[in-house]
Amino acid sequence: MNKANIQLAENLTFSRFSHGYWRAHKWQLPTKQYTQLIENVLELGITTFDHAACYGGFTNETAFGNALADNPELRGKMQIVSKCGILFPNGTFPEMQSKHYDNSREHIIWSAERSVRELRCGYLDVLLVHRPSPCADPEEIAAAFDHLHRAGTVRHFGVSNYSPAKLNMLQSYLSQPLVTNQIEISPLHLNAFEQDLDYLLEKRIKPMAWSPLGGGRLFDADNERSRRIQAALLKIGEKYGETRLDTLAYAWLLSHPAHIMPVIGSGRIERIKNAADALKLDFTEEDWIGIYSASMGHDVP
Numbered sequence: 478m479n480k481a482n483i484q485l486a487e488n489l490t491f492s493r494f495s496h497g498y499w500r501a502h503k504w505q506l507p508t509k510q511y512t513q514l515i516e517n518v519l520e521l522g523i524t525t526f527d528h529a530a531c532y533g534g535f536t537n538e539t540a541f542g543n544a545l546a547d548n549p550e551l552r553g554k555m556q557i558v559s560k561c562g563i564l565f566p567n568g569t570f571p572e573m574q575s576k577h578y579d580n581s582r583e584h585i586i587w588s589a590e591r592s593v594r595e596l597r598c599g600y601l602d603v604l605l606v607h608r609p610s611p612c613a614d615p616e617e618i619a620a621a622f623d624h625l626h627r628a629g630t631v632r633h634f635g636v637s638n639y640s641p642a643k644l645n646m647l648q649s650y651l652s653q654p655l656v657t658n659q660i661e662i663s664p665l666h667l668n669a670f671e672q673d674l675d676y677l678l679e680k681r682i683k684p685m686a687w688s689p690l691g692g693g694r695l696f697d698a699d700n701e702r703s704r705r706i707q708a709a710l711l712k713i714g715e716k717y718g719e720t721r722l723d724t725l726a727y728a729w730l731l732s733h734p735a736h737i738m739p740v741i742g743s744g745r746i747e748r749i750k751n752a753a754d755a756l757k758l759d760f761t762e763e764d765w766i767g768i769y770s771a772s773m774g775h776d777v778p
């Protein structure tokens with residue numbers, strides 16, 4: 478049985494799975510159904526919700542906030558993560574005319590305060606710097622974090638898509654410990670297993686995994702690599718009496734010792750339940766390597 482909850486800091490515990498809102502504008506849920514979805518997700522024991530200021534062209538946090546306002550009791554049952562720093566042309570802010578990053582003190586504070594306002598959540602449990610910028614000034618980030626922490630706007634901080642070297646560098650400027658690094662990890666994206674997870678294991682930092690199903694590519698019937706992974710998952714699934722590809726792929730992530738916390742991207746409750754059911758499976762190292770090898774297309778050395 479895999480751990481259903483993960484402690485990230487003394488006073489911060491996430492559910493093993495988070496529910497992600499990158500694609501939420503495509504779900505086209507009226508507010509009542511949106512609130513219902515959040516309630517159903519919470520009933521599955523998934524209490525952590527993943528946002529970013531820029532999702533849906535700066536509209537998805539607003540829709541979630543409207544759903545939350547429909548049942549304000551829900552806020553106390555959840556942890557809310559949001560991210561800052563990515564800007565691109567969008568309909569909400571016409572002044573954003575090019576794709577770029579802004580990791581200035583002023584922008585980070587503006588973004589986090591706006592997220593809290595739009596999400597109608599009072600405070601963020603965790604704010605992540607969405608992507609490392611090649612020209613970010615760590616002193617600016619540190620100053621923004623200090624301000625947001627002092628003001629009670631944000632309780633904890635983390636990063637996303639940071640290499641071990643960049644995380645280490647940023648941490649050296651901060652007064653607060655970085656509680657997570659949200660990175661891409663899936664059976665179709667193995668980079669993290671080369672370096673990132675070793676560093677996070679060393680620092681006892683638990684990673685969040687974005688696109689845990691490869692953004693849906695795992696299910697492609699005409700992609701040879703996906704088909705190899707599907708076959709390996711189903712073969713190992715036979716041993717456990719499990720035939721759902723998504724459940725098996727999530728189980729593979731959960732069975733890694735780094736305490737990976739997958740971020741679920743689907744808005745369909747039956748698929749979210751498939752994720753939660755993966756907690757019941759625990760793969761052996763042989764199972765795990767079988768899926769890894771299928772993804773690489775050859776045996777381990």
Ligand SMILES: NC(=O)c1ccc[n+]([C@@H]2O[C@H](COP(=O)([O-])OP(=O)(O)OC[C@H]3O[C@@H](n4cnc5c(N)ncnc54)[C@H](OP(=O)(O)O)[C@@H]3O)[C@@H](O)[C@H]2O)c1
Nearest residue numbers: 497498499527637687688689690691692693740742743744
């Ligand atoms: N930090 C970052 O830079 C970053 C980047 C990307 C994403 N994220 C976070 O990670 C979350 C998850 O990313 P993701 O949406 O790419 O996750 P994902 O779970 O890898 O992909 C979700 C996609 O897979 C499809 N899917 C799920 N289960 C399926 C099934 N059983 N059969 C067929 N298709 C299936 C979904 O379709 P349906 O919707 O129809 O179910 C959806 O289109 C995002 O919401 C966001 O919060 C963070």
